[in-house]
Amino acid sequence: MLTDNFGRRFSYLRLSITDVCNFSCNYCLPDGYQCDQPRNFMSPIEIKNLVQAFAQLGTEKIRITGGEPSLRKDLPEIIAVCKQTQGIKKVAITSNGYKLPTHLPLWLDAGIDAINISIDSLDPRQFLAITGHNKLKTILKGIDMALADGSPQVKVNTVLMHEYNGREIQSFLDWLKDTPITLRFIELMQTGDNTKFFNAQHVQGARIKQNLILDGWLPINKDKSAGPAQEFYHPDYLGKIGLIMPYSKDFCHSCNRLRVSASGKLHLCLFSENGLSLREYLQQENTAPLQEKIVSLLGDKQATHFLHDKLTGGTKHLAMLGG
Numbered sequence: 001m002l003t004d005n006f007g008r009r010f011s012y013l014r015l016s017i018t019d020v021c022n023f024s025c026n027y028c029l030p031d032g033y034q035c036d037q038p039r040n041f042m043s044p045i046e047i048k049n050l051v052q053a054f055a056q057l058g059t060e061k062i063r064i065t066g067g068e069p070s071l072r073k074d075l076p077e078i079i080a081v082c083k084q085t086q087g088i089k090k091v092a093i094t095s096n097g098y099k100l101p102t103h104l105p106l107w108l109d110a111g112i113d114a115i116n117i118s119i120d121s122l123d124p125r126q127f128l129a130i131t132g133h134n135k136l137k138t139i140l141k142g143i144d145m146a147l148a149d150g151s152p153q154v155k156v157n158t159v160l161m162h163e164y165n166g167r168e169i170q171s172f173l174d175w176l177k178d179t180p181i182t183l184r185f186i187e188l189m190q191t192g193d194n195t196k197f198f199n200a201q202h203v204q205g206a207r208i209k210q211n212l213i214l215d216g217w218l219p220i221n222k223d224k225s226a227g228p229a230q231e232f233y234h235p236d237y238l239g240k241i242g243l244i245m246p247y248s249k250d251f252c253h254s255c256n257r258l259r260v261s262a263s264g265k266l267h268l269c270l271f272s273e274n275g276l277s278l279r280e281y282l283q284q285e286n287t288a289p290l291q292e293k294i295v296s297l298l299g300d301k302q303a304t305h306f307l308h309d310k311l312t313g314g315t316k317h318l319a320m321l322g323g
Contacts, residue, residue, distance in 0.1 A: 009224075047081055095115070159186045159188055
């Protein structure tokens with residue numbers, strides 16, 4: 001098992017396969033995707049070798065991210081590669097779901113276990129204002145299809161923003177009354193290019209947590225491969241709520257995940273200064289040298305991010321690594 005100098009064990013890999021995104025969300029890519037570097041993304045063979053190395057080091061969960069991962073036509077092949085790797089127990093994807101009804105059958109055939117879809121508003125007009133696309137109806141149809149299938153775990157990600165969806169929390173709760181998904185409210189995070197927006201729009205998750213507890217929501221114990229969300233259930237609701245609060249005390253204490261960018265760089269933290277290249281090892285079927293490199297680089301992982309000091313590292317925007 002991968003373990004750092006602070007005793008944290010890493011069984012979860014967030015694997016970006018592209019930094020390209022077709023949405024222009026105001027908190028991430030307000031001006032749309034800017035192609036400012038070569039799109040030399042990892043091939044399925046390189047991904048296979050990478051995932052195998054991580055699995056042999058104790059990784060059990062892979063989350064495929066972007067950018068928008070479904071922009072890669074070989075996404076079903078990549079899902080299958082991850083799913084068929086010995087030791088990997090769960091393969092998940094985070095997507096904007098812009099063609100979810102079309103994509104979902106292919107993902108299910110490839111073996112996807114869990115689907116996270118970004119929905120920042122249940123109001124079609126507000127959704128359009130946030131994302132730049134009028135796709136809410138299509139995305140909700142895809143979620144209904146996934147729920148009807150019954151095999152994938154379904155979660156929805158909602159980034160909280162004071163002026164855009166800060167007053168929609170009750171609407172989301174009403175949706176959860178009869179919808180068996182987990183909705184995760186995510187605190188807006190400061191990145192290299194959104195400081196002014198962050199200062200105006202940041203909503204503290206701790207306040208929402210306090211209100212949920214007062215309204216009878218109860219905490220859920222999470223398993224070792226779960227992400228950073230604190231999850232809650234209510235006996236009167238089919239859905240659950242998760243809160244991702246990166247500015248909360250000891251947020252990094254339970255960190256269990258590493259990140260690899262689409263260009264094959266290991267990121268020890270979402271907000272590290274730069275990625276550490278693994279690319280030169282990804283052509284080899286013998287993954288021992290790659291494993292040794294990963295273990296060596298893990299020694300540089302810090303105890304915490306430095307968001308409280310407004311230090312965002314090399315992360316210009318969240319599409320770089322999929323959050």
